[in-house]
Amino acid sequence: MIARALRQLAxxxxxxxxxxxxxxxxxxxxxxxxxxxENEVTLAAAQSWGGQVVWVDARPQAKFExxxxxxxxxxxxxxxxxxxxxxxxxxxxxxxVVVYCDSASxxxxxxxxxxxxxxxxVDGPVWVLHGGWxxxxxRK
Amino acid sequence: MLRAALTPICLLLLTASLHAELIxxxxxxxxxxxxxxxxxxxxxxFRNAGKTPVRVRKVQTSCGCTTASLxxxxxxxxxxxxxxxxxxxxxxxxxxxxxxxxxTDDKPEATELNLQVVIDEPLTVTPALVFWKTGDxxxxxxxxxxxxxxxxxxxxxxxxxxxxxxxxxxxxKAGEQYAVAIVPVDTSKKEAAEITIETDFPADQPRSxxxxxxxx
Numbered sequence: 001m002i003a004r005a006l007r008q009l010a011x012x013x014x015x016x017x018x019x020x021x022x023x024x025x026x027x028x029x030x031x032x033x034x035x036x037x038e039n040e041v042t043l044a045a046a047q048s049w050g051g052q053v054v055w056v057d058a059r060p061q062a063k064f065e066x067x068x069x070x071x072x073x074x075x076x077x078x079x080x081x082x083x084x085x086x087x088x089x090x091x092x093x094x095x096x097v098v099v100y101c102d103s104a105s106x107x108x109x110x111x112x113x114x115x116x117x118x119x120x121x122v123d124g125p126v127w128v129l130h131g132g133w134x135x136x137x138x139r140k
Numbered sequence: 141m142l143r144a145a146l147t148p149i150c151l152l153l154l155t156a157s158l159h160a161e162l163i164x165x166x167x168x169x170x171x172x173x174x175x176x177x178x179x180x181x182x183x184x185x186f187r188n189a190g191k192t193p194v195r196v197r198k199v200q201t202s203c204g205c206t207t208a209s210l211x212x213x214x215x216x217x218x219x220x221x222x223x224x225x226x227x228x229x230x231x232x233x234x235x236x237x238x239x240x241x242x243x244t245d246d247k248p249e250a251t252e253l254n255l256q257v258v259i260d261e262p263l264t265v266t267p268a269l270v271f272w273k274t275g276d277x278x279x280x281x282x283x284x285x286x287x288x289x290x291x292x293x294x295x296x297x298x299x300x301x302x303x304x305x306x307x308x309x310x311x312x313k314a315g316e317q318y319a320v321a322i323v324p325v326d327t328s329k330k331e332a333a334e335i336t337i338e339t340d341f342p343a344d345q346p347r348s349x350x351x352x353x354x355x356x
Contacts, residue, residue: 060204077231078228078230079230079231081350085332088332089354107203119268120269
């Protein structure tokens with residue numbers, strides 16, 4: 001009687017184990033923290049730097065004029081020559097420069113960040129905001 | 141048994157052969173241009189190689205600087221068409237990859253057309269920014285001006301917008317290599333200057349470049 005009950009228990013465990021392992025693996029993968037590319041920063045991290053950030057909006061001028069992160073300065077490749085001077089007027093050595101464009105899929109922020117680093121060779125780190133303007137809109 | 145298995149396979153093959161399909165002539169195109177060209181026009185030609193009409197549902201570009209247009213959206217079997225793409229350079233330079241995503245009703249996945257454009261800047265100015273912190277020692281900073289190999293560019297003049305931040309041109313090899321020494325009168329207060337480099341290239345519309353100087 002006991003032996004039969006143990007056999008049934010073992011069978012039930014054997015049946016339940018594979019789906020449990022699969023489910024656990026999926027859960028683990030979903031909960032694994034997202035790793036950011038080396039030059040990107042999350043909104044929370046950038047906000048934690050407080051006043052030590054120069055926000056750079058790399059979107060087209062019309063979008064910047066509609067709305068932008070408070071204090072951000074417009075700098076895009078459409079009008080780099082005209083806009084780079086005003087950016088340098090607000091930039092301060094040593095401060096974090098954080099560049100954003102529309103979303104995670106746009107590349108304008110990466111292009112602008114690259115030019116700030118390589119062409120201007122500013123003193124201080126230059127970041128791309130992970131998720132861009134979309135991340136700002138979704139902030140809590 | 142064998143017949144039962146082959147029948148659905150044959151039906152699938154028949155359906156696939158009847159299915160409409162756009163065939164793209166050159167889905168990847170690459171170009172070299174000068175900044176003075178201002179923009180690039182490219183055409184992505186296609187043909188409906190299927191046996192039913194194909195409707196182009198959506199054409200999207202990866203950047204606001206790129207537009208794509210289509211004369212009409214439905215193409216009969218055997219009919220050809222093209223997507224006209226215009227990439228406006230603005231102040232871009234170097235290598236750029238623009239993706240045009242085309243969604244049609246003949247297949248669930250979109251087609252990606254690639255436009256690779258290298259905008260060859262004839263002159264590089266490195267670095268384009270020199271700065272001092274207030275109170276720093278008054279020391280000259282040097283900026284290198286280099287022409288692309290095989291394309292001589294002569295620097296005609298260098299002028300500073302601020303008399304308290306001077307700029308002096310040194311010709312290392314005419315048409316190829318120059319240096320500009322920039323030095324402030326003092327660094328006691330915050331100041332700014334834009335240093336303009338006038339060149340002779342291209343002859344019909346010579347370009348100028350800017351070095352930014354700041355005391356922070």
